[in-house]
Amino acid sequence: MTIIKEICQRAKTASVQMAKLTTDQKNAALHQMANALEANVEKILSANKLDVEAAKTKGLKDALLDRLTLDQKKIQTMAKELREVCTLPDPIGTILSSWTRPNGLIISQTRVPLGVVGVIYESRPNVTSDAAGICIKAGNAVILRGGSDALQSNIVIGNILQEALSNTNVPKDAIQVVNSPERKDAEELMSMREYIDVLIPRGGADLIKTVIEKSKIPVIETGTGNCHIYIDQDADLEMATPIIINAKIQRPGVCNAVEKILIHKKIAQTYIPKIAAELQKHGVEIRGDQTTCQILTPQKIKEATEQDWHTEYLDLIIGIKVVENLTEAITHINKYSTKHSEAIITKDFTKATQFLQEIDATAVYWNASTRFTDGNQFGLGAEIGISTQKLHVRGPMSIQNLTTTKYTILGNGQTRN
Amino acid sequence: MTIIKEICQRAKTASVQMAKLTTDQKNAALHQMANALEANVEKILSANKLDVEAAKTKGLKDALLDRLTLDQKKIQTMAKELREVCTLPDPIGTILSSWTRPNGLIISQTRVPLGVVGVIYESRPNVTSDAAGICIKAGNAVILRGGSDALQSNIVIGNILQEALSNTNVPKDAIQVVNSPERKDAEELMSMREYIDVLIPRGGADLIKTVIEKSKIPVIETGTGNCHIYIDQDADLEMATPIIINAKIQRPGVCNAVEKILIHKKIAQTYIPKIAAELQKHGVEIRGDQTTCQILTPQKIKEATEQDWHTEYLDLIIGIKVVENLTEAITHINKYSTKHSEAIITKDFTKATQFLQEIDATAVYWNASTRFTDGNQFGLGAEIGISTQKLHVRGPMSIQNLTTTKYTILGNGQTRN
Numbered sequence: 013m014t015i016i017k018e019i020c021q022r023a024k025t026a027s028v029q030m031a032k033l034t035t036d037q038k039n040a041a042l043h044q045m046a047n048a049l050e051a052n053v054e055k056i057l058s059a060n061k062l063d064v065e066a067a068k069t070k071g072l073k074d075a076l077l078d079r080l081t082l083d084q085k086k087i088q089t090m091a092k093e094l095r096e097v098c099t100l101p102d103p104i105g106t107i108l109s110s111w112t113r114p115n116g117l118i119i120s121q122t123r124v125p126l127g128v129v130g131v132i133y134e135s136r137p138n139v140t141s142d143a144a145g146i147c148i149k150a151g152n153a154v155i156l157r158g159g160s161d162a163l164q165s166n167i168v169i170g171n172i173l174q175e176a177l178s179n180t181n182v183p184k185d186a187i188q189v190v191n192s193p194e195r196k197d198a199e200e201l202m203s204m205r206e207y208i209d210v211l212i213p214r215g216g217a218d219l220i221k222t223v224i225e226k227s228k229i230p231v232i233e234t235g236t237g238n239c240h241i242y243i244d245q246d247a248d249l250e251m252a253t254p255i256i257i258n259a260k261i262q263r264p265g266v267c268n269a270v271e272k273i274l275i276h277k278k279i280a281q282t283y284i285p286k287i288a289a290e291l292q293k294h295g296v297e298i299r300g301d302q303t304t305c306q307i308l309t310p311q312k313i314k315e316a317t318e319q320d321w322h323t324e325y326l327d328l329i330i331g332i333k334v335v336e337n338l339t340e341a342i343t344h345i346n347k348y349s350t351k352h353s354e355a356i357i358t359k360d361f362t363k364a365t366q367f368l369q370e371i372d373a374t375a376v377y378w379n380a381s382t383r384f385t386d387g388n389q390f391g392l393g394a395e396i397g398i399s400t401q402k403l404h405v406r407g408p409m410s411i412q413n414l415t416t417t418k419y420t421i422l423g424n425g426q427t428r429n
Numbered sequence: 430m431t432i433i434k435e436i437c438q439r440a441k442t443a444s445v446q447m448a449k450l451t452t453d454q455k456n457a458a459l460h461q462m463a464n465a466l467e468a469n470v471e472k473i474l475s476a477n478k479l480d481v482e483a484a485k486t487k488g489l490k491d492a493l494l495d496r497l498t499l500d501q502k503k504i505q506t507m508a509k510e511l512r513e514v515c516t517l518p519d520p521i522g523t524i525l526s527s528w529t530r531p532n533g534l535i536i537s538q539t540r541v542p543l544g545v546v547g548v549i550y551e552s553r554p555n556v557t558s559d560a561a562g563i564c565i566k567a568g569n570a571v572i573l574r575g576g577s578d579a580l581q582s583n584i585v586i587g588n589i590l591q592e593a594l595s596n597t598n599v600p601k602d603a604i605q606v607v608n609s610p611e612r613k614d615a616e617e618l619m620s621m622r623e624y625i626d627v628l629i630p631r632g633g634a635d636l637i638k639t640v641i642e643k644s645k646i647p648v649i650e651t652g653t654g655n656c657h658i659y660i661d662q663d664a665d666l667e668m669a670t671p672i673i674i675n676a677k678i679q680r681p682g683v684c685n686a687v688e689k690i691l692i693h694k695k696i697a698q699t700y701i702p703k704i705a706a707e708l709q710k711h712g713v714e715i716r717g718d719q720t721t722c723q724i725l726t727p728q729k730i731k732e733a734t735e736q737d738w739h740t741e742y743l744d745l746i747i748g749i750k751v752v753e754n755l756t757e758a759i760t761h762i763n764k765y766s767t768k769h770s771e772a773i774i775t776k777d778f779t780k781a782t783q784f785l786q787e788i789d790a791t792a793v794y795w796n797a798s799t800r801f802t803d804g805n806q807f808g809l810g811a812e813i814g815i816s817t818q819k820l821h822v823r824g825p826m827s828i829q830n831l832t833t834t835k836y837t838i839l840g841n842g843q844t845r846n
Contacts, residue, residue, distance in 0.1 A: 028763070032786070113808055117797055126819050127789065205641070209819050224622070224645060230820045231647075251842040258844035346445070368837045369449070372544070380534060380840025389845065390836070391530055402543050402626050402833035403647045403821040416819035419807070420785045423797025425668040427675035428806065 016200040019155060019188050020207035023128045026185035027153040031125050033181055035102040038149055041180035045148075046094040048176035049141060049169070053087050059168035060137060067135075067161045075265065079136045080162055090141045093394070097145040100393055103412045104151045118422040123415050125151030127209040130201060131396075132223055134215040135159030140169045143214070144187045146396055150414035153186040155208065157201055159215075160193030167191045202227040209416075212409075214397055217324065232404060232413075234397030237267035237352035238324040239382045242341040242367065244358035245276040249283055251379060252357040253290055258381045259355070261294045265326045267398060268353045268385040272321065272331040274341045280334040281307060288313075288332070296328045303334040321348045338363050342370050349373060352400050353382040374400055374407045433617040436572060436605050437624035440545045443602035444570040448542050450598055452519040455566055458597035462565075463511040465593035466558060466586070470504050476585035477554065484552075484578045492682065496553045497579055507558045510811070514562040517810055520829045521568045535839040540832050542568030544626040547618060548813075549640055551632040552576030557586045560631070561604045563813055567831035570603040572625065574618060576632075577610030584608045619644040626833075629826075631814055634741065649821060649830075651814030654684035654769035655741040656799045659758040659784065661775035662693040666700060668796060669774040670707055675798045676772070678711045682743045684815060685770045685792075685802040689738065689748040691758045697751040698724060705730075705749070713745045720751040738765045755780050759787050766790060769817050770799035791817055791824045 013021075049056070060082040067080055103123050110120040129152045131143045140156055147154035158166040170189030177184050190197060202211060205228045213223040217236045224231055241259060243252050259270035275283060284307045288298055299316040300308065316331045321344075323331075335341045345354050355377035356367040364378045375385040387395030387408035395408040405413040430438075466473070477499040484497055520540050527537040546569045548560045557573055564571035575583040587606030594601050607614060619628060622645045630640040634653045641648055658676060660669050676687035692700060701724045705715055716733040717725065733748045738761075740748075752758045762771050772794035773784040781795045792802040804812030804825035812825040822830040 028787070028789075031789075111808065113806075117801060119807055121824075228641065230818065232820070248842075254844055255842065262845055370445070372445075372448075373835070375836040375838060377838045378840065380838055380843040381845055383845035384534060384838060384843070385836075389530075390536055391528065401647065403649070406833050407538075407836050416823050418790070419792040419802075419824050421792060421794045421797055421801060423795065425665075425672065426797040426801070427671055428679055428798055428800040 014200060015192065016190070016197050016204065019190060020128070020201075020204045022185040023153040023155050023188060024207045026183040027125065027127045029183045030148075030151050030153055030186055031104075031127075033151060037181040038102065038151070039098040041177055041182035042094050042098045042145055042148060044176040044180050045141070045145065045173050046091040048172045049087055049091040049094070052172045053084055056087055056165065056168055056172070057082060057084070059164040062164045063135075063137075063162055070161075072161060076135065076161070079134070080165075082137055082165065086138060090138050093142055094145045097149045097394060097411075100149060100411050102149065103415050108417060115426050116424065117426050120420050121417050122420060123412075124418045126414055126416050128153045128155065128207055129414060130155045130157070130204075130208045130211040130229065132157045132198065132201075132211065132213045132219070133159065134219060135161035137162045137165035137169055139214060140166050140189065141173060143396060144173055146394060146411055147414060148182060148186060150411050152414060153188075155188050155190065155201070157190040157198055163191070163193050199226055202229060205229045212396060232397075232399055232409060233401040234399055234409060235267045236324055236350045236400060237269070237398075238272065238322065238348060238350045239268060239270050239353045239355075240272045240274060240345045240349055241270050241355040241357065241382065242274040242335075242338075242345070243276065243279065243283065244338065244356060244360065244363055245278040246360040246363070247279070247357040248359055249279070249286075252283075253287060255355070255357060255379070255381045256287060257290055257294065259383050260291065260296055260328075260330055262383055264328050267324070268382050269326070270330070270355075270382050271323070271325055272333065272348070274333050274335050274344060276341075277303075277334050277336055280304070284308065284332065284334075291330060294328070296330050299329065299331050301333040304332045324350065338366060342367060346370075346372050350400055352398065353377065353385040355380065355382050374398065431617060432609065433607070433614050433621065436607060437545070437618075437621045439602040440570040440572050440605060441624045443600040444542065444544045446600045447565070447568050447570055447603055448521075450568065454598040455519065455568070456515040458594055458599035459511050459515045459562055459565060461593040461597050462558070462562065462590050463508040465589045466504055466508040466511070469589045470501055472589070473499060473504055473582065473585055474501070476581040479581045480552075480579055487578075489578060493552065493578070496551070497582075499554055499582065503555060507555050510559055511562045514566045514811060514828075517566060517828050519566065520832050525834060532843050533841065534843050537837050538834050539837060540829075541835045543831055543833050545570045545572065545624055546831060547572045547574070547621075547625045547628040547646065549574045549615065549618075549628065549630045549636070550576065551636060552578035554579045554582035554586055556631060557583050557606065558590060560813060561590055563811060563828055564831060565599060565603060567828050569831060572605050572607065572618070574607040574615055580608070580610050616643055619646060622646050629813060649814075649816055649826060650818040651816055651826060652684045653741055653767045653817060654686070654815075655689065655739065655765060655767045656685060656687045656770045657689045657691060657762045657766055658687050658772045658774065658799065659691040659752075659755075659762070660693060660696065660700065661755065661773060661777065661780055662695040663777040663780065664696070664774040665776055666696070666703075670704060672772070672774060672796070672798045673704060674707055674711065676800050677708065677713055677745075677747055679800055681745050684741070685799050686743070687747070687772075687799050688740070688742055689750065689765070691750050691752050691761060693758075694720075694751050694753055697721070701725065701749065701751075708747060711745070713747050716746065716748050718750040721749045741767065755783060759784060763787075763789050767817055769815065770794065770802040772797065772799050791815065
């Protein structure tokens with residue numbers, strides 16, 4: 013039997029135990045896990061050092077190195093987040109509804125764990141404990157397959173978390189790290205439909221695309237955000253500017269940052285120079301359509317290519333396009349966006365309503381920054397990612413979305429006519 | 430551009446229109462569709478005759494021929510079912526919840542159509558109108574790809590339904606039948622993730638397996654049911670017998686029919702001869718484990734193979750196995766079942782509770798026939814199938830499950846800190 017199949021079988025067995033645990037038992041384990049991370053900071057840091065050194069030799073980009081590198085504070089945050097998961101309400105066992113049929117059958121729909129959750133992610137070792145925590149709280153077993161650059165860190169974190177489960181009711185096999193960097197093992201994992209109930213890719217567009225292409229297991233797509241803000245002719249421009257700056261600047265590397273601005277032609281001539289100056293003041297590179305380039309003429313800004321309109325920059329770059337009217341804005345967004353977060357800035361109720369209705373996206377904003385698409389900002393609590401797909405969950409994927417339901421039917425001998 | 434891609438693009442365009450329609454507009458179109466079926470009975474029957482004759486020449490099995498063959502009554506039922514879909518509440522536009530955040534943002538979660546639904550089914554021409562009806566009511570465009578044996582019938586039904594839309598607000602392209610029997614076209618359809626939001630296979634285990642293997646589009650798995658009834662030592666046997674007979678006999682070809690009985694060893698010696706005699710009286714073939722074969726010795730019944738325990742017979746065949754205790758029954762079911770509908774017959778509350786909790790299935794019954802797993806029987810209304818998967822919907826897939834949600838966020842200039 014392959015290593016991957018063994019891991020899967022152990023996870024499946026553990027998931028049966030997991031489904032029976034009480035909230036107290038799960039919380040006790042989460043606390044042990046948090047304590048163990050704090051007690052083993054040195055061990056984690058030395059494994060992480062190996063990863064970071066190898067990555068530097070390999071010439072990994074700074075942004076990726078930054079995500080890979082742990083320090084004492086980051087490990088404390090990992091522990092803190094495990095403790096925060098304890099405070100989340102336990103979704104398992106909730107009876108969503110219950111009714112009696114005319115023949116006397118009593119039907120109830122109850123929330124139960126998914127079973128085994130697979131998480132495939134990039135070289136961010138903190139995801140190892142974050143994903144483990146939320147999966148355990150939802151009563152699942154989890155199989156974690158992180159990026160190969162973080163392998164040493166992930167193995168050590170995985171071992172520490174498993175050890176921490178020794179004196180708890182959570183079986184060790186409820187948390188397993190795939191300790192192979194081989195692509196073929198990742199592909200085998202993605203074929204284990206018999207054992208794994210859902211696969212969650214966490215990372216960039218390429219990782220997600222690969223998982224969708226290869227997986228035989230149902231996938232929850234999270235993350236990619238080519239987000240737009242449309243500035244209508246009736247926009248309050250005093251409101252528009254801080255929203256655009258916030259959506260672009262506050263954290264450019266995240267999925268709900270704005271990547272494109274569409275501007276109504278009637279205000280283009282006056283507003284584009286203003287917003288361009290504001291953006292440039294913050295170090296943002298502008299790529300414009302022809303009209304925008306003309307308006308900004310002495311500057312010789314780069315003209316946006318067809319590819320640009322499709323691109324999630326995750327960087328201090330923004331595309332600006334002038335549109336004829338609301339309809340063109342909606343059509344452009346529905347064509348190029350990744351259906352994540354889209355905004356309109358306008359004072360006009362009718363146009364806002366049309367935008368809110370016709371834009372096909374997870375979150376559609378009227379007069380606010382796209383940066384709010386986030387479990388905590390929505391008031392929904394911790395999440396494992398923002399689902400941009402339409403099945404199962406759309407938007408912040410919170411602990412409740414790591415569960416499924418089951419019908420139980422109580423009778424006293426009913427048969428069907 | 431390929432034909433399939435053209436179909437997909439047209440569906441996508443139609444879906445934008447569909448999302449804007451009112452309930453009255455959709456119902457009006459459904460009534461037109463029903464009228465058109467009734468007005469074109471002869472046309473449908475002559476196309477169907479071609480299919481049936483070709484299928485007979487090909488040597489199609491009787492059960493399949495039966496599903497393929499239409500008559501006036503079946504067409505009237507198709508029309509009636511379209512009219513019944515009109516009476517279903519329209520799920521679109523329902524606001525699931527709405528709340529105000531501390532910063533003043535007003536967040537609402539609204540039910541919206543999925544967009545484009547693909548349905549891949551076997552040679553049952555009635556599915557063409559049934560699936561179209563429920564998809565239209567939920568505000569979606571639908572692409573229908575039926576079995577090649579029903580091609581002529583499906584093309585004609587598709588044309589009639591499209592024609593019926595002429596004087597309605599539903600665009601013609603909201604209902605499209607793939608008029609190619611080529612496997613490569615079906616495979617291309619399954620790769621159209623950019624255009625199709627969900628793919629629903631309706632049919633036997635092989636069809637579903639193929640779709641899961643090939644599809645790049647999220648799939649809702651429906652249907653396969655290797656269902657069990659466990660007769661506990663504390664069962665009321667007067668209750669057990671009619672439940673077993675009902676679950677096996679009432680409609681053996683459907684997914685919620687029982688396929689296996691597990692019997693506690695303490696009652697095996699006395700109960701197996703009784704239930705076997707009852708089943709045989711109704712023409713059911715019994716395949717037993719070793720103990721069952723011994724108990725029924727003079728009869729020389731067939732011994733069940735490993736394959737038998739995995740098989741959904743959809744026929745007058747049943748497997749019987751003797752188990753040591755409840756735990757063995759649960760383990761056997763969780764290993765071999767397709768997680769559809771499973772039942773325990775017992776008077777013991779503790780054992781029933783353990784069974785209800787530990788069996789991993791869509792529907793778990795205590796003292797009732799498995800035949801009730803059905804949208805109408807549950808009181809949930811018409812359904813497009815029984816989902817046996819854990820994501821998006823588990824159990825009867827009703828009109829509400831042909832939708833997704835969207836967050837709308839209303840602000841007055843909020844930016845994130």
